[in-house]
Amino acid sequence: MRQFTILAHDTRRILSLVILLASAALGVVAQPRFVPDTDIKKVGEVAFQMPRKFSIGFTNKGDKPLLIQEVKASCGCLDVLYPQAPIAAGARGEITLTFDAKLLGTFYKELEVRTNASDEPKYIGIQGSVVTEIQDFSDEFPFDLGGVRLETNTIEFEDVSLGDKPTAELRVLNTDRTAYRPELMHLPPYLTAECEPKDIPAGKIGTIRLTLDSEKLSQLGLSQTSIYLSRYLGDKIGDENEILVSAILLPSFTEMTDDELANAPELTISESTVNMEIKSGKKAISHIVTLTNTGQRDLHIQQVQVFNKALSVSIPDRTIRPGKSTRLKVSVTASYLSKSKGRMRVLLVTDAPKQAKQYINVEVNS
Numbered sequence: 001m002r003q004f005t006i007l008a009h010d011t012r013r014i015l016s017l018v019i020l021l022a023s024a025a026l027g028v029v030a031q032p033r034f035v036p037d038t039d040i041k042k043v044g045e046v047a048f049q050m051p052r053k054f055s056i057g058f059t060n061k062g063d064k065p066l067l068i069q070e071v072k073a074s075c076g077c078l079d080v081l082y083p084q085a086p087i088a089a090g091a092r093g094e095i096t097l098t099f100d101a102k103l104l105g106t107f108y109k110e111l112e113v114r115t116n117a118s119d120e121p122k123y124i125g126i127q128g129s130v131v132t133e134i135q136d137f138s139d140e141f142p143f144d145l146g147g148v149r150l151e152t153n154t155i156e157f158e159d160v161s162l163g164d165k166p167t168a169e170l171r172v173l174n175t176d177r178t179a180y181r182p183e184l185m186h187l188p189p190y191l192t193a194e195c196e197p198k199d200i201p202a203g204k205i206g207t208i209r210l211t212l213d214s215e216k217l218s219q220l221g222l223s224q225t226s227i228y229l230s231r232y233l234g235d236k237i238g239d240e241n242e243i244l245v246s247a248i249l250l251p252s253f254t255e256m257t258d259d260e261l262a263n264a265p266e267l268t269i270s271e272s273t274v275n276m277e278i279k280s281g282k283k284a285i286s287h288i289v290t291l292t293n294t295g296q297r298d299l300h301i302q303q304v305q306v307f308n309k310a311l312s313v314s315i316p317d318r319t320i321r322p323g324k325s326t327r328l329k330v331s332v333t334a335s336y337l338s339k340s341k342g343r344m345r346v347l348l349v350t351d352a353p354k355q356a357k358q359y360i361n362v363e364v365n366s
Contacts, residue, residue, distance in 0.1 A: 032089070032117040033062030036124055043128035044139025046101045052140075053169075055094040056111070056124060059361065060087045061273060065354075067116045071095055074110040077102065078126070082113075090272025090359045101130050137173055145241050147176040148231050154341065157247040159357065160214045170208040170243070172229075174200040182208055183230040185237060190216035191227070191245065212247055221303030221349040223247045224342070244341045246307065253353040265322070266295030267348070267355040278334050278366045286331040289360055293320040295352060303349035304328070310336035311362060313346055332364055 037057040046052045060066035065086035073080050079098040087093045095111070109126045134140075141149035151171040160166060172195075174180040179199045187193060192211045200206035217223050224246045228237040235241070253261070270290035278285055293299040301318040310333050317326040330346060346360040 031062045032060055032064045032066035032087075032115065034066055034068075034113065034115045034117045034122055035059050035061045036113075036122065038124070040125040040127055042139065043099070043126065045134045045136055046099060046128055046130050046140075047134055048101060048104055048130055048132050050101055052099045052101055053096065054099070055096045057092060057094050059092050059273075060089055062117060063089050063272070065089065066093075068093070068095075068113065069116060070112075070114040072112040072114075073097075074112070078109055078111075080111070088355060088358055090269070090361055091357070092359070097126070099126075099128075104130050104132065106130075137175070141171070141173045145229065145231055147174070148180065148182075148229065149173040149175055150229070150243075153243050155210060155243060155245045157212045157245075160212065160217075160247055160249050161252055162214055162249065164212075164214045166212050166214075168210045168212075170210065172200060172206045172208060174202060174204055174206065177202050180206075180231075182206065184208065184243075185228040185230055185235075186225075187227055188225050190214070190223075190247075191225075210245070214247075214249060217247060217249045219303070220249050220251055222305040222307070222347050223249070224307070242341070246342070248347065248349075248357060250349065250356045251302065251351060253356070256353065261353055263296040264354075265293050265297050265299035265320075265350070265352045267299060267350055267352045267358060268292045268294045269358065269360065272359065273361045273363060274330055275363050275365070276330075276332055278332065278337075278364060282334060284331055284333050286329055289328045289330060290325050291315075291320060291328055291348075292325040293322050296322055298322070300351045301348060302351060303347070305347045305349075306345075307342040307347065308336075308344050309340035309342070310334075310364075311344060311346065328360075330360065330362060332362065334366075337364065337366075 035058060041056050043054055065088055067086050068082045071080050071082045077100045081096040083093045106129045111124045113122045137149055141151055143150040143153050155168045157166050172182055179201050181199050182195045184193050190213050193208055195206055195208045197206055227243050227245055229241045274287050276285050276287055299320040304313050304315055306313060312331045314329045315326060320326050344362040348358040350356060
């Protein structure tokens with residue numbers, strides 16, 4: 001009898017330990033995770049007394065929404081803007097910085113980023129050099145079109161609501177010996193562009209300001225188009241001067257009642273980042289992501305879209321009942337990997353107020 005009592009007591013202790021460890025493990029998994037694109041942002045040469053704007057991207061690689069609570073710069077020379085709304089699991093965000101460049105010389109500054117992912121802040125360095133005349137433009141303007149260099153060849157309008165008219169800036173460096181007038185070809189009806197100045201002097205920088213008219217977008221979710229920067233009179237379109245523009249139009253939930261919001265559908269995905277490996281000789285690979293409705297009403301997947309031609313998706317059910325799941329198949333075509341622009345990610349647009357937009361990032365190793 002005594003032996004049985006001891007064994008029962010030990011069994012209870014073991015079960016308690018197992019439950020404790022399982023709870024701890026779940027607690028670790030069910031957390032947001034702030035992962036910046038880099039720990040040190042190298043901005044290269046910055047022109048003296050010419051304020052420079054740049055951004056630091058980050059991804060929430062956790063399983064819960066990420067909230068940026070505070071971002072402090074180590075110097076008053078940096079003006080900081082950061083997202084105020086929570087970043088969904090798997091989604092990306094940007095911290096935007098404006099550097100005043102009032103002092104000559106090399107510099108190293110730090111950002112202290114506090115989030116709900118950890119009690120400890122994350123530190124990101126900013127490194128560069130303020131000079132009277134820029135000699136090397138490769139860091140600031142990495143895309144060389146021949147006589148013209150671009151800061152980026154992708155423009156993204158994220159989280160657009162119907163009626164919004166957001167703007168984005170594309171900086172252009174004229175490396176030619178004569179003045180240059182930028183012209184954009186193949187602008188869709190929902191985009192307009194203005195350049196300041198209209199004629200960029202030799203060796204100077206101009207800004208093309210793109211404005212998106214959301215009311216002219218044809219559908220919810222992702223709209224992608226290619227526009228082309230003309231480098232000279234009679235220039236033709238091609239991969240070299242292509243600029244990829246994407247816009248994400250989200251549904252509105254402003255007219256929902258408190259009761260409807262409390263009983264709304266809710267999307268849970270099995271993984272927000274998919275790691276895939278293409279082995280030699282393989283033409284395509286696939287991976288299954290499980291989508292579950294953990295809310296109170298039917299969940300409707302309104303759009304399933306990809307940002308890169310190398311990606312394709314299929315889903316058997318776009319309506320998921322409460323407590324039920326469906327399987328999203330994500331495929332990668334090897335031959336397109338090196339030929340297409342755009343991020344390797346899948347966009348889901350749903351009628352779940354908390355997950356109107358959900359990303360699945362795809363990382364491919366070969």
